[in-house]
Amino acid sequence: MKSAEESTKDRDDTVSLCSVRAGPGLFGIETRQIREVLGASTPLRVPLAPEYIAGVVPYRGEVLTTVSFRALLGLERGSPTGCVLVFDDEQNNERFGLMVDAVGGEVTLARNALEANPSTLDASSMALFDGVYRMQPGLMVRLDPQRLRPSQLARNELFGAAKLGGGDPR
Numbered sequence: 001m002k003s004a005e006e007s008t009k010d011r012d013d014t015v016s017l018c019s020v021r022a023g024p025g026l027f028g029i030e031t032r033q034i035r036e037v038l039g040a041s042t043p044l045r046v047p048l049a050p051e052y053i054a055g056v057v058p059y060r061g062e063v064l065t066t067v068s069f070r071a072l073l074g075l076e077r078g079s080p081t082g083c084v085l086v087f088d089d090e091q092n093n094e095r096f097g098l099m100v101d102a103v104g105g106e107v108t109l110a111r112n113a114l115e116a117n118p119s120t121l122d123a124s125s126m127a128l129f130d131g132v133y134r135m136q137p138g139l140m141v142r143l144d145p146q147r148l149r150p151s152q153l154a155r156n157e158l159f160g161a162a163k164l165g166g167g168d169p170r
Helices: 004-013 069-073 123-128 150-155
Strands: 014-022 025-030 036-041 053-059 062-068 082-089 094-100 102-110 129-135 138-143
Touching: 014 069, 014 082, 014 094, 014 138, 025 102, 036 053, 036 094, 053 082, 053 094, 062 069, 062 082, 062 150, 069 094, 069 123, 082 102, 094 150, 102 129, 123 129
Parallel strands: 025 138, 062 094
Antiparallel strands: 014 025, 014 102, 036 082, 053 062, 082 094, 129 138
């Protein structure tokens, strides 16, 4: 039987990720960073919002701005319905949703198995991805919700309206 100290060390050496899909890609987000998974939702589009804003969804009496992960990846819009993960950024007082194609299960991996992003990634992928884990079915790309915040994306020139289809309003 393991001692409490060994159990704590094991937890510190591993990371629990929620697996999500967008297009053909497999991505992971630390489960402790996710406030809630809303499941299938259809966001209401916001006129003149950047392409990466999927829209807004009702959430516990509030309106939750939702980011389209497909748009950030440069994928076709796909189904108007997707799974929404809710994040709270208490440091910046910002709550937002991330719309993905599907949410899988929990995956536990060794914390030190995270590898740096490949240097061959384009600039927008480098801005979004937090590294990769090698797994049996392929790579799982780690995402950091801080990089996916609507306010952070708005400041990043890589995801401006002109880049993702907002273009010239004329």
